[in-house]
Amino acid sequence: MKNPTIKIAILDLYKGTENQGMRCLREIIQQFSLANKINVHSEEFEVRLSKNIPSLDFDIFISSGGPGSPIESIDSEWEKIYFKWIDNLLQYNKNNIKKKFVFFICHSFQLACRYFNVAQVIKRKSTSFGVFPVHFVNENRPLIFKDLGNPFYAVDNRDYQVVQPNEKVMREIGATIVAIEKERPHVPYERAIMAIEFNEYMIGTQFHPEADPPGMIQYLLSEEKKKMIIENHGMEKWQSMISQLNDPEKIKLTYSSIIPLFLQTAFQHLNKEM
Numbered sequence: 001m002k003n004p005t006i007k008i009a010i011l012d013l014y015k016g017t018e019n020q021g022m023r024c025l026r027e028i029i030q031q032f033s034l035a036n037k038i039n040v041h042s043e044e045f046e047v048r049l050s051k052n053i054p055s056l057d058f059d060i061f062i063s064s065g066g067p068g069s070p071i072e073s074i075d076s077e078w079e080k081i082y083f084k085w086i087d088n089l090l091q092y093n094k095n096n097i098k099k100k101f102v103f104f105i106c107h108s109f110q111l112a113c114r115y116f117n118v119a120q121v122i123k124r125k126s127t128s129f130g131v132f133p134v135h136f137v138n139e140n141r142p143l144i145f146k147d148l149g150n151p152f153y154a155v156d157n158r159d160y161q162v163v164q165p166n167e168k169v170m171r172e173i174g175a176t177i178v179a180i181e182k183e184r185p186h187v188p189y190e191r192a193i194m195a196i197e198f199n200e201y202m203i204g205t206q207f208h209p210e211a212d213p214p215g216m217i218q219y220l221l222s223e224e225k226k227k228m229i230i231e232n233h234g235m236e237k238w239q240s241m242i243s244q245l246n247d248p249e250k251i252k253l254t255y256s257s258i259i260p261l262f263l264q265t266a267f268q269h270l271n272k273e274m
Contacts, residue, residue: 005039006267009054011082012046013066013107020219021064021105024210025259032263051078053085056092056100060266062259065106065208070114070121070160083115093201101266103259104204106158109196112204113162118175119193120164128156129229130237131244131251133182134194134207141178142197144261151182153250154194154207155216161192162206174199181206209258213245220245 010025022044033040045052047063054061073079086102093099104112110121133151145152165177178195195205219225220241229238244250 003037003039004267004271005041006060006270007058008040008042008060008062008263009058010042010044011054011061011063011108012044013048013064015048015066015068016046017067019065020212020215021208021210024212024215024255025062025064027212028210028255028259029263032260036264036267038267047082048073048078051081053081056088059100059270060263061089061100061102063102063104063108063112065108065157067107069123070107070110071123073111074114079111082111086112086115089202093199099201099269101262101269102202103262104202105210106206106208109204109206110160110162112198112202113193113196116173116175116198117169118166118173118196118198119162121160121162124159124161124192127159127232128161128181129158129233130156131241132156132207134179135182136179137177142203143265144203144258145178145195146261147257148253149249152254153244153247154205154209154254155211155251156181156207158206162196163190163192165193178203179205203262205258209254211251212255213251216245216251217242 008029010022012022014022026042029040029042032038043054045054047053048066089100089102113119114121131153134154136145136150139150170176176197177193178197180191181194183191192206194207195203197203220229220238226238
């Protein structure tokens, strides 16, 4: 029997900057294809510089993280094109039995929160960088998080945050807050939102579920990055990150579960409807 084929589009929001995210996503998709004996046709689309957006011919979309402000792009040409792409996906899913699945990561997640108007996106007082615990809001959570404990651990790297949820809008569109950041009793700030299920087929995380331990360790061990982290966050932070990346119950578990289960969930839906 011929192996099934699915088409996956990766939207690259890194704006041409050096990153580990795109490599991680390529490897996760390749591992998913091999493990499930699925033929995967994947393509990458550079959004912010080239204004390149995938067509609706793809089955699954993953929109990456990226540098810079998710607020300064308001009214920019590339953001209008990006939001129109979300418009088209919503309309498609409304009118078709076979749905399109989308995963928004970090910068893309912040943009999606602005698009859906489910919360405020604001600048943080300081950069959040490292491996941090993430807490589920309740035990009734999407299946792609089923293998994780509460809290679970994730790689975080951001200067902005999603706060002040718009509960009225969330009720109207059926969105649900899945997870929030660690409690910080020593600071008087609201806990930021770390994951939202915008609807049954679109979900996003503020953190980086695609971050793999080997790649992150290599990143942290480079002299340039090590010096930068120690100068900005201290030696203890650098040592803590190395230790947590080697812990099989932390980043390894997050990496091996969230996006692979998202792909599995989408494939099962597509396969059911084929």
